[in-house]
Amino acid sequence: MHGVLTNGPFNENPRCVAEFADRLRHSRTPYHSASIRHYSGSTGPTSTPKKLNVALYLTGAGVAVAGSGYYFFTSQSAATTTAVAAPPKQEKSPLDPKNFVNFKLKKVIPYNHNTSTFVFELPDNQASLLPVASCVVVKSSDPEALKDDKGKPIIRPYTPTSHPDLIGELHFLIKKYDNGNASKYIHSLKVGDTLGIKGPISKFPYQLNQFEEVALIGGGSGITPLYQILDYALPDKNNKTKFKLIFANTTEKDILLRERFDEFKKNYPDKFDVVYIIEKGDKNWKGDLGYITKDTIKKHVAPASAGDKVKVFVCGKLAAVAGKKAGYDQGEIGGILKELGYSSDQ
Incomplete structure (x- = not known):
């Protein structure tokens, strides 16, 4: 306009x-x-x-x-x-894939006992325009803070949970780990502090209706990249892909974004389903107990014989499911998925 x-x-x-x-x-x-x-x-x-x-x-x-x-x-x-004229169409992200840019912390929204949403301010009411699926890497704005034992800056990847078109803000849902230097540092930030962010780093160039079925297997805080895909695809009225999320956690209170996944299931019952698995549950827990097993995959994921009609995304500490990672990349496929005949392309 x-x-x-x-x-x-x-x-x-x-x-x-x-x-x-x-x-x-x-x-x-x-x-x-x-x-x-x-x-x-x-x-x-x-x-x-x-x-x-x-x-x-x-x-x-x-x-x-x-x-x-x-x-x-x-x-x-x-x-x-x-x-009043509408603002011109934004062509470029305020993020830089080659350099760290400092962004100011706008607010912190507690989520549960050890997780909060950190909202960073984007300049001039711009949107992040991050492609799906991608992440960013972060480090301290203070060159003297957040270093490893060798004095080098600690850099960690995080996936935003805010939509790429959200103007003025960039959201990260971050869990605080007792042995996680980066997560503890971010949780120590106060409103007005800054954090160095670089990106986007493309993980998989997801396209609408690229596959007939997509399985999303997540563990703990590794859920955010999987959520990014769902939040992009499901609300699109042209989406025809069926998604199945298998989400493993230690306890029920550790299930992040549960309200959003339950909402997806309610709004898109023909396109989305979710299976929650926890290690420890009380008598009120109605879901699966234990771990992701071969039977879990066979029951909920399209078989390897489906070929290029099926895609499996895995994120979290799930070496038993997909094999050990090679840095930020998946590496050679292993674990349960290899046993069931899935290829690296799948």
């Missing part, structure tokens, strides 16, 4: 307002046919894209028109009339 700044007789003459409204009612282009980019709003620990609700108001106080290319706002005192 484009707009101009307007002052003068239009605002000062109520008859002009009435005539403009009458012309609008007889226009061949309905106001709701405007092409509007969908941005997302914050909903607690995570964010999901929400459609902008644009309405037409014709009142004595003013006229707002969507779809005509302008917004006209008239104050109660009828002193001025202003048309």
Whole structure:
């Protein structure tokens, strides 16, 4: 949408307002046919894209028109009339894939006993525009802080949980580990502090409807990359892929983003299902107990014979499922998936 700044007789003459409204009612282009980019709003620990609700108001106080290319706002005192231009389309992310950029911590939202959402401010109301699926790496903004035993900066990968189109903010759901230097450091940050962030680092260039079935196998805080794919694909009305999430944790209270996955299951019952597995549960636990086993995979994941129709994403400390990783890469496939005949491509 484009707009101009307007002052003068239009605002000062109520008859002009009435005539403009009458012309609008007889226009061949309905106001709701405007092409509007969908941005997302914050909903607690995570964010999901929400459609902008644009309405037409014709009142004595003013006229707002969507779809005509302008917004006209008239104050109660009828002193001025202003048309506000929509911001130009953002072409570039404020993140840099080659250099660390310091971003200010805007707020911290506690999630559970050891996990919080850290919300960082993006400059000039920009969106991150991170591709799916990708992550970033972080380090301390203070060169003297967060070092290893050899004096080198500790750098760790994290996957944002906010939608790529969320303007002004970048969210990370981070669990604090007793032996995790980076997570403890981030949990020590106060609002106004900064963190060095570099990215995006592409992990898998996910495309809508690339596969008929996708299995997402996650453990603990390794859930965030899997959530990124689901949050991107499921709300898209053109999505035809069926997703199955197998999510393993120590206890029920450790299940991160559970409310979002339950919401996905409710909203997209034909496209999404989730299986929660915990090691320790009380008598009230109705889900699976124990660990991810060969039988678990055979029951919930399309067989290896499905070929390129199935894709399996694994994230977390799950060497028994997919084999040991090679740095940030998966490395040679192993574990249960290899035993069941899945290929590295799958």
